[in-house]
Amino acid sequence: MLGSLLTAFLGFASLAFLHLLLRRRRREGEPPLIKGWIPFLGKALEFRKDSYQFLQRLQEKHGDVFTVLIAGKYMTFVMNPLLYPAVIKQGKQLDFHEFSDAAASTTFGYPAVRSGRFPGMSERIQKLFLLLQGPALNSLTHRMMGNLQRVVRQHFLSWGGGPECDWRRDGLYEFCERVMFEATFLTLYGHPSRANTETKKTSEEICWIDTLRENFKKFDAKFPLLIARVPIGLLGKTKSIREELIRFFHPCRMAEWSSPSEFVQMRTELFHQYDTLKDLDRAAHHFAMLWASVGNTIPACFWCVYHLLSDPQALVAVKKEIVDVVGEQETSICNDDVTLTREQLDRMIYLESAINESLRLSSASMNIRVVQEDFCLQLEPQCSVCVRKGDIVVLHPQSTHLDPDIYSNPQQYQFDRFVKDGKEKTEFYKGDQKIRYYRMPFGSGATMCPGRFFAINEMKQFVCIILLMCDLELAGDQQEATLDTSRAGLGILPPANHIAFRYRLKQHSTEQEAEALLN
Numbered sequence: 001m002l003g004s005l006l007t008a009f010l011g012f013a014s015l016a017f018l019h020l021l022l023r024r025r026r027r028e029g030e031p032p033l034i035k036g037w038i039p040f041l042g043k044a045l046e047f048r049k050d051s052y053q054f055l056q057r058l059q060e061k062h063g064d065v066f067t068v069l070i071a072g073k074y075m076t077f078v079m080n081p082l083l084y085p086a087v088i089k090q091g092k093q094l095d096f097h098e099f100s101d102a103a104a105s106t107t108f109g110y111p112a113v114r115s116g117r118f119p120g121m122s123e124r125i126q127k128l129f130l131l132l133q134g135p136a137l138n139s140l141t142h143r144m145m146g147n148l149q150r151v152v153r154q155h156f157l158s159w160g161g162g163p164e165c166d167w168r169r170d171g172l173y174e175f176c177e178r179v180m181f182e183a184t185f186l187t188l189y190g191h192p193s194r195a196n197t198e199t200k201k202t203s204e205e206i207c208w209i210d211t212l213r214e215n216f217k218k219f220d221a222k223f224p225l226l227i228a229r230v231p232i233g234l235l236g237k238t239k240s241i242r243e244e245l246i247r248f249f250h251p252c253r254m255a256e257w258s259s260p261s262e263f264v265q266m267r268t269e270l271f272h273q274y275d276t277l278k279d280l281d282r283a284a285h286h287f288a289m290l291w292a293s294v295g296n297t298i299p300a301c302f303w304c305v306y307h308l309l310s311d312p313q314a315l316v317a318v319k320k321e322i323v324d325v326v327g328e329q330e331t332s333i334c335n336d337d338v339t340l341t342r343e344q345l346d347r348m349i350y351l352e353s354a355i356n357e358s359l360r361l362s363s364a365s366m367n368i369r370v371v372q373e374d375f376c377l378q379l380e381p382q383c384s385v386c387v388r389k390g391d392i393v394v395l396h397p398q399s400t401h402l403d404p405d406i407y408s409n410p411q412q413y414q415f416d417r418f419v420k421d422g423k424e425k426t427e428f429y430k431g432d433q434k435i436r437y438y439r440m441p442f443g444s445g446a447t448m449c450p451g452r453f454f455a456i457n458e459m460k461q462f463v464c465i466i467l468l469m470c471d472l473e474l475a476g477d478q479q480e481a482t483l484d485t486s487r488a489g490l491g492i493l494p495p496a497n498h499i500a501f502r503y504r505l506k507q508h509s510t511e512q513e514a515e516a517l518l519n
């Protein structure tokens, strides 16, 4: 007991000392530097607990731009969306990849792409992101549609075939996680053959996807600490779990997988062209992409469905839109696959608005940019702030998403907030000034999430499939879902509490359909 108190004291004392060492004199033109009574540790803990509230308080006290020394880094926060364009257009001096490359390589365990050992690789990786968009998205959408239906059907089968129209109970998050994890994996990486996906040879068949998902969840639980550069060796079994996840994507195994997406095929070919990458480094890149593709989409699907099920008016409107687009005759999807084209998905304006509204309420990502040289950032004609090389400039979209000047009743879910006159609403104002960046769950500028179109399509497809196939209800007598703010800064926040729901095959399914499904 005494020992741990002493360790805690020494730890705190050394952090406070480090903070004093790092503190620097303010120069002319630099934003106010926030100092506190317990400067380093106190601020870092407060920030981690609820960064939104913490930053709101600082904004009220110090204005729209201020600098905080967090975890040894000077971070300048720009809190007013009217100032965002001035930051976003400085893509060269305020760089995303210096931060993302360093953070991703330590988190996922591959050598930094921009370390000089892989000439041209960073640019070529960026180019391949185009295979998540444009014409390539048609094929991804088609594959995802088939996989979603297969996975949901399989899900019904896995219950052991009780009466087909019985209600089944589950956690809503767990349901979204199981379906989206598997369907997204199959869509991007293809089908691993059975022989090389069983982790151990046992008499019972081990379901590779369950093992992969369980390991992924354990790794993801430590993700905030890894991104904060806590050494993986201090995080219990995380290192061996990460090794197992990486080994899953070993090139020898992946060579056996059938029909990977063009995106994954081209990445595999690209990594092969670099001898300086070891096989396990290549595998770690594939694992990182798995995280990018499901880490945010799963919680986003949860919030979208949760809000729809909590709001009867929204549910009716969205269901009606889906049936109008898909066509009544095609809603019996237990037998045949429904095809939904990109063009049809684009017509679902209310569903898109409902998704965007869920993202507005649950997104807590920060846009982090590393300053490449000392310079003064011109924010407004009369206002510039000076920053130094190596500092970080941060945009905080959550403050915009919850700003009552932009969104009336910002904490309230309003499924049609982004619809006007039957079209997507794109005009939002702060006071009397129109704002360009009013919704930023996918980041900003040239480095905006390259998977955003795929992600929105996936979410639409997920909602369409489950609403067409199932009746769903939230369990009564439970607390409303709240956000788990401990992951603030990293993307879409998961729920903090368990949410129970029940579902069954749609009642209007004919007996033959149910039979076909279960046979």
Ligand code: HEM
Pocket: 096, 100, 132, 292, 293, 294, 296, 297, 300, 365, 366, 367, 368, 441, 442, 443, 444, 445, 447, 448, 449, 450, 451, 452, 454, 455, 491, 492
């Ligand atoms: C709701 C789902 C998603 C959200 C909210 C989301 C959000 C983000 C954000 C905020 C960034 C950082 C951008 C910046 O700071 O400017 C990002 C980057 C990225 N996202 Fe997503 N994302 C989602 C889904 C996806 C999917 C489905 C994929 C791939 C299939 C993907 C692949 C990536 C990649 C590869 C990057 C790094 C880009 C780079 O290095 O330039 N994301 N995402």
